Amino acid sequence: MPGEFFFPDTEGQLPDTGGYFGAFGGKFIPEALVAAVDEVAVEYEKAKGDPAFAAELDNLLQHYAGRPSALTEVPRFAEHAGGARIFLKREDLNHTGSHKINNVLGQALLIRRMGKTRVIAETGAGQHGVATATACALLGLDCTIYMGEVDTERQALNVARMRLLGAEVVTVRSGSRTLKDAINEAFRDWVATVDHTHYLFGTVAGPHPFPAMVRDLHRVIGVEARRQLLDRAGRLPDAAVACVGGGSNAIGLFHAFIPDTGVRLIGCEPAGLGVETGEHAATLTAGDPGILHGSRSYLLHDEEGQVVEPYSISAGLDYPGVGPEHAHLKDSGRAEYRAVTDEAAMRAMLLLSRTEGIIPAIESAHALAGAIEVGRELGSAGLIVVSLSGRGDKDMGTAATYFRLNEADTVGTEPEGASQ
Amino acid sequence: MTSTSQPPTGNLALLDSTLARAKAEHRAALITYLPAGFPTVDAGIDAITAALAAGADIIEVGLPHSDPVLDGPVIQTADTIALRGGVKIADVLRTVRAAHQASGAPILVMTYWNPVDRYGVERFAAELAAAGGAGCVLPDLPVEESAAWREQAEKHGLATVFVVAPSSTDERLASITAHGSGFVYAASLMGVTGTRAVASTAARTLVERVRATTDLPVCVGLGVSDADQAAEVAGFADGVIVGTALVRCLLDAPDQAAGVQAVRELTADLADGVRRSDTPVPQPTS
Numbered sequence: 037m038p039g040e041f042f043f044p045d046t047e048g049q050l051p052d053t054g055g056y057f058g059a060f061g062g063k064f065i066p067e068a069l070v071a072a073v074d075e076v077a078v079e080y081e082k083a084k085g086d087p088a089f090a091a092e093l094d095n096l097l098q099h100y101a102g103r104p105s106a107l108t109e110v111p112r113f114a115e116h117a118g119g120a121r122i123f124l125k126r127e128d129l130n131h132t133g134s135h136k137i138n139n140v141l142g143q144a145l146l147i148r149r150m151g152k153t154r155v156i157a158e159t160g161a162g163q164h165g166v167a168t169a170t171a172c173a174l175l176g177l178d179c180t181i182y183m184g185e186v187d188t189e190r191q192a193l194n195v196a197r198m199r200l201l202g203a204e205v206v207t208v209r210s211g212s213r214t215l216k217d218a219i220n221e222a223f224r225d226w227v228a229t230v231d232h233t234h235y236l237f238g239t240v241a242g243p244h245p246f247p248a249m250v251r252d253l254h255r256v257i258g259v260e261a262r263r264q265l266l267d268r269a270g271r272l273p274d275a276a277v278a279c280v281g282g283g284s285n286a287i288g289l290f291h292a293f294i295p296d297t298g299v300r301l302i303g304c305e306p307a308g309l310g311v312e313t314g315e316h317a318a319t320l321t322a323g324d325p326g327i328l329h330g331s332r333s334y335l336l337h338d339e340e341g342q343v344v345e346p347y348s349i350s351a352g353l354d355y356p357g358v359g360p361e362h363a364h365l366k367d368s369g370r371a372e373y374r375a376v377t378d379e380a381a382m383r384a385m386l387l388l389s390r391t392e393g394i395i396p397a398i399e400s401a402h403a404l405a406g407a408i409e410v411g412r413e414l415g416s417a418g419l420i421v422v423s424l425s426g427r428g429d430k431d432m433g434t435a436a437t438y439f440r441l442n443e444a445d446t447v448g449t450e451p452e453g454a455s456q
Numbered sequence: 457m458t459s460t461s462q463p464p465t466g467n468l469a470l471l472d473s474t475l476a477r478a479k480a481e482h483r484a485a486l487i488t489y490l491p492a493g494f495p496t497v498d499a500g501i502d503a504i505t506a507a508l509a510a511g512a513d514i515i516e517v518g519l520p521h522s523d524p525v526l527d528g529p530v531i532q533t534a535d536t537i538a539l540r541g542g543v544k545i546a547d548v549l550r551t552v553r554a555a556h557q558a559s560g561a562p563i564l565v566m567t568y569w570n571p572v573d574r575y576g577v578e579r580f581a582a583e584l585a586a587a588g589g590a591g592c593v594l595p596d597l598p599v600e601e602s603a604a605w606r607e608q609a610e611k612h613g614l615a616t617v618f619v620v621a622p623s624s625t626d627e628r629l630a631s632i633t634a635h636g637s638g639f640v641y642a643a644s645l646m647g648v649t650g651t652r653a654v655a656s657t658a659a660r661t662l663v664e665r666v667r668a669t670t671d672l673p674v675c676v677g678l679g680v681s682d683a684d685q686a687a688e689v690a691g692f693a694d695g696v697i698v699g700t701a702l703v704r705c706l707l708d709a710p711d712q713a714a715g716v717q718a719v720r721e722l723t724a725d726l727a728d729g730v731r732r733s734d735t736p737v738p739q740p741t742s
Contacts, residue, residue, distance in 0.1 A: 327570040340575055
């Protein structure tokens with residue numbers, strides 16, 4: 037039942053009943069989790085058709101999260117992008133500072149319907165963890181967040197936010213000590229606690245129904261952006277650009293534009309130090325089909341199915357998998373994916389800050405760097421919408437080190453130098 | 457498919473007869489798990505061979521994985537050591553071959569699904585059968601996604617051992633057992649691998665529920681670590697599966713020889729345990 041801000045894809049053909057988007061998706065989970073995952077699917081189907089669910093979610097999205105989010109044109113930034121018109125979909129202005137709140141509020145209401153009392157979640161950048169801790173505080177649910185040790189260090193601000201909100205933050209020290217390992221640990225928790233615990237998965241990956249459900253809860257991003265652009269620019273964009281780690285904000289932006297075949301859908305993956313160096317997390321660019329965390333999608337793994345440790349300066353994109361619908365959009369040719377280096381993303385972060393007074397999250401800066409490229413390709417007639425998925429406050433430690441902000445009055449890297 | 461060449465036949469029949477023999481002896485079978493390549497490939501083979509000599513009936517050889525989401529810290533650590541040591545699927549198959557040749561016992565591979573999927577389902581099944589393997593335990597492959605594996609397992613004479621959980625519905629238990637072979641792996645409690653002080657009473661209930669759906673033997677794993685627990689589980693199950701406690705023997709030992717000796721001693725205790733259950737193994741309901 038669509039609401040004012042809740043737009044489940046009731047018309048769509050995907051995923052199929054087995055949870056597949058073409059060759060990707062499915063439900064590769066241990067038997068111990070099947071009953072719980074099936075319960076989520078059944079309960080979500082019921083909620084989708086329940087006007088009371090849509091009304092309650094709408095109310096929270098409007099009066100708590102602050103939707104609709106603004107659409108901001110950024111002409112001074114666009115001067116560096118071939119003069120194309122660029123609009124930012126301001127998910128950074130949502131309560132908690134990112135798009136993550138859209139999904140979290142929806143699942144939190146679902147948890148209440150299911151009668152569960154405890155919530156676990158993974159987080160990379162901490163944005164999903166903060167959003168989850170926020171919803172748990174709001175609804176009085178116990179909350180445990182798993183976060184890799186590398187990420188608790190580079191996103192220390194968000195660790196403090198989660199703890200202030202009453203969540204327990206568990207530092208994960210296995211594997212690469214980043215997002216993938218946080219998800220592993222959350223799954224281990226869930227297998228043992230599934231009778232009273234919901235795993236509030238933060239992206240459009242995982243077993244069916246999570247990729248479809250999380251997508252539905254973020255569809256509002258693209259639905260609003262499409263409407264706002266038609267109103268402001270008088271036409272559909274030439275391209276919709278978003279960063280892709282697991283891919284939740286990207287699917288949220290893309291989905292409403294899928295039927296608009298004239299709109300290019302462009303996902304920007306983290307190239308880290310460069311795809312050729314092996315130090316990256318550009319799953320769709322450099323990966324192969326495989327199974328991780330409950331579904332078949334593209335994956336960074338070796339020829340024997342061992343997952344390769346990813347790398348990105350951005351904690352939120354530092355993940356070797358990607359949502360299965362993105363794998364399908366890539367293989368079907370409907371969306372295109374390109375890789376953006378740490379350096380290009382950091383330059384874009386600086387450029388947006390200096391030209392528009394908006395400090396983006398490093399994740400979102402990957403999309404901005406992609407938009408600069410696309411804008412130069414399209415030229416001054418181009419019209420681009422970019423998902424500004426989160427704000428950059430959490431990244432001040434990384435930025436301060438990268439730009440030596442605490443050492444001198446001026447920053448070494450000038451915005452004018454922001455070239456690809 | 458009109459191929460006339462005879463694919464190598466795996467040892468599913470040997471697995472069946474081994475479980476039947478234990479039942480005929482009015483005892484539960486002892487199934488022990490150790491990962492390949494831990495602490496090294498050769499030392500892993502030594503440990504498995506020691507377990508077989510000390511009374512293990514069936515071996516599960518773990519295929520180490522980068523992301524063992526169903527394993528607790530002990531097996532995670534072993535997997536990490538094995539992978540850092542460079543263990544490959546070829547080493548897993550060599551371990552299977554050595555263990556089978558040393559003992560004539562049925563040897564299973566326990567693996568997460570992605571390595572098999574990536575390596576090639578048919579290739580893996582053919583090579584496992586050629587190595588003398590008896591089948592696979594596939595803890596993260598639900599029955600709905602298992603058709604490709606089952607086709608190859610049938611073609612190559614390999615068992616498909618599914619894991620069931622206390623949360624499985626009766627309807628699912630029936631579907632899972634209808635598609636499985638060899639035995640049914642009943643996870644005694646909800647959780648990842650690791651030793652527990654108390655084996656869950658949920659195990660007994662689950663075994664009864666599984667028996668209502670199948671004549672396949674039902675073996676219980678997760679949390680069994682000593683002879684007393686083995687004896688308790690042997691009172692109601694067809695097999696007792698022990699993993700973490702044996703891996704810990706190797707992990708905690710000062711050197712490899714001491715680790716292998718500890719595996720031998722614990723396995724001998726467990727083998728006594730499965731033989732001293734007071735209650736005879738109940739016959740499956742038919």
